[in-house]
Amino acid sequence: MKKAILACVIAGYTLTGCMTYDPYTGEQKVSDSTKGSAIGALAGAAIGAAAADGKNHVRGALLGAAIGGAVGGGVGYYMDKQEAELRHQLQGTGVQVQRNGNDINLIMPGNITFDLNQASIRSQFYDVLHSVALVLKKFDKTAIQVNGFTDSTGKASYNMQLSQERAQSVASYLVNQGIAAGRIQARGFGESAPIASNATAAGRQANRRVELKLVPLEQQING
Known part of the structure; x- marks a missing residue:
């Protein structure tokens, strides 16, 4: 019973x-x-x-x-x-939104965020990042990990530096939009974590990316 x-x-x-x-x-x-x-x-x-x-x-x-x-x-x-x-905000922009448990990943391909071998955000992408920033400001009980990646073309040391600079560019933009710097961690991974084959142009393009991983601050949400 x-x-x-x-x-x-x-x-x-x-x-x-x-x-x-x-x-x-x-x-x-x-x-x-x-x-x-x-x-x-x-x-x-x-x-x-x-x-x-x-x-x-x-x-x-x-x-x-x-x-x-x-x-x-x-x-x-x-x-x-x-x-x-x-x-809702990112539909049709080319940014992928993935959910893994309680984490959210935003995958931003390098072809829409940065020019080749550049770490400055493309002017066409500012509106999209602005939309992301508005949501992140509203949902302020999440930590933001900004991770940069490259393809395997060129020296590994150069790729590591470029990926770090790209991650930092996105992080700096978010801070300038009013996101608390303490919520953000920027890190470059170079060519070490491909999501596609580097043997093809399409694969290399997919690997050149910045990802935002949004992690809940559970104590604040439940507190």
Whole structure:
């Protein structure tokens, strides 16, 4: 009987969680906040039931599920909203928005952000970065890792320096747009982390990129 009650508690949290829509496919999907809430509810219910005495077993499970669901969903919900806004702002710009758990990655190909062998941001890309900055200012409970990459053409030492300078250019622009410098870390990786083959022109173009990794400051979100 107790197991059945616990199952109903978890099912309730899973089914009543938020659904989101993929802005590209239009398909409905379970949001990351819902997944987080379900996991938190499961853990909270188990702990609450174990801590309660026999008479208050069900009450303890319900209370634990409520607390666990709120904590588990907080970060996911915050990042869901940020992801949706970024996708809306960046649709059609060439910037890829990827989600990995509660982290968001913005992949900015070098062909749209920088000229060949240059670390100065192309003037055509300022509007796009401005849109990114507006979202990052609104969602200020995330740390921002700006990572630069190159293809394998040229000396490794040159590529490392160029990737660092490109990452720093993007970081400096964000700071100039009002993003707190303490949230930003810029780092160059040179040619060490290709995402495509360097044997083709298309592959090298894909590898010349800057990525922004947005990481939630979980204590501030849940605090």
